[in-house]
Amino acid sequence: MAAMHLEDNVVNRQLRPDEPKYKLWHSAGLMLTYWCSSRCACCYVFSGPEAGHGETEMSIDFAAECWRELSRLAGPRAKIHLTGGEPFGDFDRLEQILQRGCEENPGTLEKIETNAYWCDGENSTRDILGRLKAAGLTKLQISTDIYHQEYVPMERVRLCARLAEEILGRENVQIRWQDFFADPVLVGQISEADKRKAFQDTLQKRGERLLGRAAVELAGLFPLRPYRDFAEINCAKNMIASQHVHIDGGGHVFPGTCIGIIISNLLVPKRLRLDELWRNFDYRQHRIMARLAEAGPCGLLDEAIKRGYRPLPGYAGKCHLCFDIRRFLYQTGDYGNELGPGICYGHMENN
Numbered sequence: 001m002a003a004m005h006l007e008d009n010v011v012n013r014q015l016r017p018d019e020p021k022y023k024l025w026h027s028a029g030l031m032l033t034y035w036c037s038s039r040c041a042c043c044y045v046f047s048g049p050e051a052g053h054g055e056t057e058m059s060i061d062f063a064a065e066c067w068r069e070l071s072r073l074a075g076p077r078a079k080i081h082l083t084g085g086e087p088f089g090d091f092d093r094l095e096q097i098l099q100r101g102c103e104e105n106p107g108t109l110e111k112i113e114t115n116a117y118w119c120d121g122e123n124s125t126r127d128i129l130g131r132l133k134a135a136g137l138t139k140l141q142i143s144t145d146i147y148h149q150e151y152v153p154m155e156r157v158r159l160c161a162r163l164a165e166e167i168l169g170r171e172n173v174q175i176r177w178q179d180f181f182a183d184p185v186l187v188g189q190i191s192e193a194d195k196r197k198a199f200q201d202t203l204q205k206r207g208e209r210l211l212g213r214a215a216v217e218l219a220g221l222f223p224l225r226p227y228r229d230f231a232e233i234n235c236a237k238n239m240i241a242s243q244h245v246h247i248d249g250g251g252h253v254f255p256g257t258c259i260g261i262i263i264s265n266l267l268v269p270k271r272l273r274l275d276e277l278w279r280n281f282d283y284r285q286h287r288i289m290a291r292l293a294e295a296g297p298c299g300l301l302d303e304a305i306k307r308g309y310r311p312l313p314g315y316a317g318k319c320h321l322c323f324d325i326r327r328f329l330y331q332t333g334d335y336g337n338e339l340g341p342g343i344c345y346g347h348m349e350n351n
């Protein structure tokens, strides 16, 4: 597999040798769906049982093409993970995508991520894991934390972990997070006030990226700071150097984990190959990414205020500030090619 080189990108060709280059994407998360069995407070989009089933569901062919195009772009460094939402919601599709991707691009699968909601019986779980192993699964990541366990019984996570370790090998099962798995804190039956306190204790130990539902539900549990406190921060690392993208079924390509910022769309208005997108992408022409790379989320404020945005009294962090401004700008309708789709900002239509 031949990979592209940094100088193949249109911006990099124009830069002096000492200037930072737009990094090559070698890892991609394919978001097969926005549907999820749960509605976790930590979700960085607005996944849930009502989401999905629309234009943002990823087809088998499109997933296989993206997988191939990443391999063309990154060569032997290419790594794909399959995620959602919750990718086990449509198991046949997941299995077929996995099989095609692994057959056509050997050695490029990083992992599949799941919340283990589907592990409701020993035989069925064993059967599903066995089928995935036969299709090429090498590593499974199981999400387990205070937020996921509001919805998914802990026994399902334990069953999934035990059988996955047996079938795939212990070293091929990633439990995220191991400390919670060993000593879970369950908030399903407790009062709202106690739940809030438990979330707060958890957030002190481990922060969350406050985008999507997490920005809405968790930001208020942090000490809030005025936007001026974030004025010196830029996001050049996330916008230029992340080497990682997420792609959803609607064709939207997002930089790293900054979901909701659309680099471009691979399907609309016409099919665009991922490797060609990277080759021709000039982040300096992208109204959102250029400002974020240069001046961080405060760089978006002038445009937002001009359109009627009123800053909040405080923000929990730079990503909370970024999300709040972006959500406002998305709602103006003036950034349709650069911000979206709606489900990243709490709008459920067509998702």
Ligand code: SF4
Pocket: 211, 234, 235, 238, 257, 258, 292, 296, 297, 318, 319, 322, 323
């Ligand atoms: S502030 Fe915005 S661009 Fe920067 S890392 Fe957070 S979400 Fe990404």
